[in-house]
Amino acid sequence: MGFSIKSLREKLSKTTNKISAGIRSILPKGKKIDDALLDELEEVLISADIGPEATMRIIDQARNQYHGGKITDSEQLEELIKTTSVEILKGADSHPNLETITKPEVIMIVGVNGAGKTTTIAKLARYYRSNGKTVLLAAGDTFRAAAIEQLGIWADRVGVDIVKHGQDSDPAAVVFDAINAARSRGKDVVIIDTAGRLHTKSNLMEELKKIRRVAAKAHSGAPHQTYLIIDGTTGQNGLKQIKLFDQAIGLTGLILTKMDGTAKGGVVLAAATQFKIPVRYIGFGETADDFDSFDPQSFVAAIFDSKSDD
Ligand SMILES: Nc1nc2c(ncn2[C@@H]2O[C@H](COP(=O)(O)OP(=O)(O)O)[C@@H](O)[C@H]2O)c(=O)[nH]1
Ligand SMILES: [Mg+2]
Numbered sequence: 001m002g003f004s005i006k007s008l009r010e011k012l013s014k015t016t017n018k019i020s021a022g023i024r025s026i027l028p029k030g031k032k033i034d035d036a037l038l039d040e041l042e043e044v045l046i047s048a049d050i051g052p053e054a055t056m057r058i059i060d061q062a063r064n065q066y067h068g069g070k071i072t073d074s075e076q077l078e079e080l081i082k083t084t085s086v087e088i089l090k091g092a093d094s095h096p097n098l099e100t101i102t103k104p105e106v107i108m109i110v111g112v113n114g115a116g117k118t119t120t121i122a123k124l125a126r127y128y129r130s131n132g133k134t135v136l137l138a139a140g141d142t143f144r145a146a147a148i149e150q151l152g153i154w155a156d157r158v159g160v161d162i163v164k165h166g167q168d169s170d171p172a173a174v175v176f177d178a179i180n181a182a183r184s185r186g187k188d189v190v191i192i193d194t195a196g197r198l199h200t201k202s203n204l205m206e207e208l209k210k211i212r213r214v215a216a217k218a219h220s221g222a223p224h225q226t227y228l229i230i231d232g233t234t235g236q237n238g239l240k241q242i243k244l245f246d247q248a249i250g251l252t253g254l255i256l257t258k259m260d261g262t263a264k265g266g267v268v269l270a271a272a273t274q275f276k277i278p279v280r281y282i283g284f285g286e287t288a289d290d291f292d293s294f295d296p297q298s299f300v301a302a303i304f305d306s307k308s309d310d
Contacts, residue, residue, distance in 0.1 A: 108208075238271070
């Protein structure tokens with residue numbers, strides 16, 4: 001896998017256009033910096049959904065450098081915006097660790113209904129497969145029969161094993177069986193699907209906690225990763241979900257979906273400043289290929305550059 005910056009820019013075009021057009025409109029080539037310009041930039045960044053904290057970090061940095069005589073024109077300012085954004089994203093970043101002491105690596109996927117959990121599990125499964133890992137899926141969303149079916153269809157398409165029980169069965173029991181099946185079949189990775197019905201919020205969190213306890217009993221240290229799936233089109237609302245899920249069960253990473261359909265991709269920066277939880281992957285379409293690991297450098301290059309090639 002691995003996308004070029006150009007194709008990533010196409011996938012993220014709505015966000016890219018919003019941010020780079022906003023910046024370009026106030027920062028034409030060769031324009032001299034002054035305080036009024038920095039105020040304008042602050043407004044553009046705020047309206048680009050990157051959040052008040054990330055905006056302040058960029059603007060403070062820009063004011064310091066400008067008053068210190070280190071930057072004078074728009075090109076230097078644009079460069080500073082990019083480097084500071086990469087720093088912000090790297091500050092929350094740590095690389096996924098595929099090597100647990102004993103196989104399998106257990107990954108739990110959580111998030112509200114419709115965020116893209118099941119689709120993302122298919123994408124992740126394919127991603128691991130293309131990196132030479134064997135995968136088994138656990139159908140832990142037992143709330144709806146259709147959810148179990150949907151995961152089964154993806155398992156067939158991507159060519160990975162699935163462990164499922166019937167509708168309304170105990171998700172923790174599914175996970176227990178899945179981990180044991182993965183161990184006896186020598187699988188590298190177990191990915192757990194879960195329910196996301198928020199109207200019974202406390203029950204959902206209790207259910208997720210129980211899954212964690214049972215996973216740990218089945219395999220020491222499991223789940224090794226807990227990823228929250230966030231629908232990128234929800235913008236700032238996704239930040240509330242991070243807080244809710246992190247407080248209840250603890251998150252090790254974020255996956256942003258639907259980045260193809262939103263101009264709110266700047267929320268990645270808001271998440272990195274507000275919570276020190278790294279974005280691990282992004283999804284940008286409905287097929288299993290519309291997915292990549294998250295790299296701060298490429299992401300920033302894609303959303304801030306409006307150049308047509310690299
Ligand atoms: N455009 C787009 N659609 C997506 C993406 N990820 C998921 N979807 C769609 O969002 C809807 C809900 O996805 P699903 O995986 O069932 O969400 P879940 O309820 O969290 O399991 C489906 O119609 C998916 O095809 C994405 O990255 N881009
Ligand atoms: Mg689902």
